[in-house]
Amino acid sequence: MKKLSSTNKSLQLADGQLSLVFESATVTSPVEVNPETIVLRTDTNKTILIREPLKLLTSTTEFGFFERRLYWLVLREVRNIQALDKLKIKPFEELKFRFHYSEVIKGNPNSSIKKVLDLIQKRTISWEDESGKHTNVVVFPMAEYWPNKGIIELTMYHAVIPVFLFLGSGYAQYGLEDALILSSEYAQLLFTNLARFRNTGIWRVGLDELRELIGAKEKSYNSYSAFRTRVIDLSLRQINEHTGLSVTYTPMMQSRAVVGITFHIKSKMSVDELEKETKKAEMKQRYDELMQMDIAEIIAYAGTKLSQYYPSFTHQQRKAILQNSDKLQAFLRADLYADYGFANKDPEAYVAQSVFNYKKKGLPSGDVG
Structure with missing residues (x-):
């Protein structure tokens, strides 16, 4: 089957189902600098808007810091085949993703890629369908690494592919570089949840729900004072300094107790600029679909x-x-x-x-x- 192709994807047919291989530009042109100061020679990540389906957003809180970076890189690759309509999602048998290790450990040169892969290969996500059936699935049953080449390969389990591709149940949209620059797990998760409400500008959430959403389950955070200073304030300091969001918050009180938080969210990019970036991302998606x-x-x-x-x-x-x-x-x-x-x-x-x-x-x- 002849194609016009300007993408880095390889499409194969097996038993009536499609297998798709995504290969990052850093695999064929790996960076030759210290991972601590890496500047990737790929698309400018600041212009890459990734879309995280809400089903994934609420079920990946157990992912660690570097695992989430890998997960975001996967979202970067699939953004051009995500769809609002389930009928437009092709029956992929499997998806494979290849990255250079430098994309994952950027700024953290002493981190162990092998340990990251051991962990992500065990991570599961769960969901319930319309009938109430509960499903729990390992996302990447195979995770491989070639140290001499610095190449990581992840294989996504077929049953979880539609969860990554279907956007019809809602999604959070944010810049990839905004996400990758954050240096704590709490900041990562708080940022992606805040991004859901960029358009409305306000997010009201109960304290217990917030702890659950950003994985702050330690007993030491049971008191609001500790949770505020060690989790919320530290995370927002990163988010406000390094991302396209500017966020403040006020506590929601019940009698004298804090029972929730109201976050006030502003975008540093104007609505027109954000719409333009979104349109460009959608155009890129449509063009890549045509090329397939x-x-x-x-x-x-x-x-x-x-x-x-x-x-x-x-x-x-x-x-x-x-x-x-x-x-x-x-x-x-x-x-x-x-x-x-x-x-x-x-x-x-x-x-x-x-x-x-x-x-x-x-x-x-x-x-x-």
Whole structure:
């Protein structure tokens, strides 16, 4: 099956089901610097918005600090095949993920990758379906590491794949670099929960529920004073300093006892900027989905687009787009850019400029990926 492909995914068919391999750019171009000062030569993580399904958010509190980093890297890879509609999720037999170890231990050079893999291979998540059936599943039954290459490979169990891909039950969305920069488990979990309420700007949560959500179950945190100073305040200091959120809080009182917290959440990025970043992430997702289609399907899709929305294109221009792979990919990118409202002044002229290098004063330039 021939494909146009600009992604780092390998698709295979086995017994009618798909197996998908994700390979991080750091595997083929590993960094050659001390992990303590790593600057990854991959996509700029600040522009990567990952989506964490709520079912996962509430069932991964047992993951440790480095395990959660690996888990976030997995979410980075699957973001382009996540869907709001269960019917759009392909029947994957398994998903494999390959990373360079430096992505996981960034800033912590003395950490043991082998220990991290031993732990993540045992981690489970659980959920209940519509009928009330309770399921508990090991997420990554196989975790491998090649020390001489610095390569980690995780294999996701088939039964858990839809949980990672289905967003229809809600999800938290946040920047990957915002998450990776946090240096404590409590800050990691508090940040991802706060990100759920970025749009509403407020999160009211009971004290016991909050302790459960961020894994602060130690007896030493039973008193509100200790929980506030050693968990909430320290976590928010990191979150406010290093992420795109600015958070304050007030206690919820019952008589003289604190029974909950009201978090007040502001985004350092304006609503328009955040929407733009979100649109770019969605465009990238749609483009990568197109690149996974059979070449005949891609050409048919482009042909329909050309006939419906580009009536001024000549026969020769359409033929050039449909018969030249470079021009076809340029057309698909530019068409998505127009679809998402980034070429409102003159979409046809913008697409013509992008595909054929036509120049017209005042036209924007841009790309989805």
